[in-house]
Amino acid sequence: MRFGLLGTGPWATAVHAPVLHAHPGVEFAGVWGRRPEAAAELAGRFDARPYEDLDALLAEVDAVAVALPPAVQSRLAVRAAEAGCHLLLDKPLAITVPDARAAVEAAEAARVASVVFFTTRFGVEQSAWIDEQAAVGGWFTGRADWLGAVFTSDSPFATPWRREKGALWDVGPHALSVLLPVLGEIASVTAVRGPGDTVHLVCGHASGASSTATLSLTAPPAASGSTAELRGASGVTVLPERNDGPAAALHRAVDALQQAAATGIAHPCDAAFGLRVVEVLAAAEQSLDKGAAVLL
Structure with a gap:
């Protein structure tokens, strides 16, 4: 599968580009970014071609991996789907429900596969645990804590969109990807x-x-970390820790997209699931503004 990478930031550089370069089932064909010089530099490191014209890249690949802010991603996802490209997207899918819905509708209309890279859902132990607990059922309550130190440490991920939208939109998707x-x-x-x-x-x-769920990007570094716990008729169970990093998880996400494209069977973390997460986040944002519960 010929992949193009959209984005040149820290996530694209540290995870997406190395994975696309190393994956045995991928031809890493090109890089497009909002800064052409950054796209040229990143492409050169991984023997890919830099593109200044996004439409030219979309015309020459089978799929795109997107590592861009969600407001940008949602628009480009529509454009890529309309060009017939399968979609490997980041979370959150968008920062408004209409933008997320537009991406879903474009993917459905073009009949392209989509996978949203909720990191926890592509960990071996974590995905198996989630499937097992969903099958068990009978849960009374659950909790998820996702506490990051992005704004209390020297992190390259303290990007403008995260400063604007905060933990609700950055780590909230991780918690919801487990609870839902x-x-x-x-x-x-x-x-x-x-x-x-x-x-x-x-x-x-x-x-x-x-x-x-407790969500933060301003936790003290010593207090950062994530966990999820369920309590129900069968007892208490805790989400296992991940034994590998985001690169290994992205390898599996690429595999999942390839399988969805080959079989036509939607992955559980497709764009439609990404839309549902955005709907919950948008409702939470409304609740913050109203100071009351919001019905979905």
């Missing part, structure tokens, strides 16, 4: 602010279960 497949659709969400960009969510699920 296990506890089911979220029917209501209440959000309150904590220190810094911290947001606390209380979610009511259509299954009758409830869940909470």
Whole structure:
């Protein structure tokens, strides 16, 4: 599968480009970025071709991997789908529900496959645990804590869009990618602010279960980390720690996109699931503004 990479930032440089270069089932064909000089530099490091014309790249590849801010990604996802490219997207899919829905509709209309790279969902131990707990059922409550130190350390990921949208939109998708497949659709969400960009969510699920999530990018470095816990009729279980890094997870996401493209069977983390996550995040944002629960 011929892949083009859209984006030249730290995530594209550290994860996407090396994975596309190394993956045995991929021809890393080209790089496009909003800064042509950065695209040329990154492409040169991995024997790919830099493109200044995005449409030229889209015309010459089978799929694109997107490593761009979500507001940019959602627009380019539509453009890539309309050009017939399969979509390997980052989370969140978009920062508005209409933009996320437009990406889903474009992928469906073009009949291209899509995968949204929720990192936890592509960890071997984590994905197996999520599938197992979804099959067990009977959960009473769940919680997820995703605490980052992006804004309290010298992190290259303290990017403008993260400073604007905060933890709700950056790490909130990770928490929801675990809670939703296990506890089911979220029917209501209440959000309150904590220190810094911290947001606390209380979610009511259509299954009758409830869940909470604590999300932050301003945690002290010593307090950073992520976890998820479920409690129900079968006892208590905790999300296992990941034994490999994001590059290994992205390798599996590429595999998943290739399989979805070959079989026509949608992956559980496709753009439609990405849209559902955006809907919950948008409702949480409304709850912060209103100071009350929001129904979905």
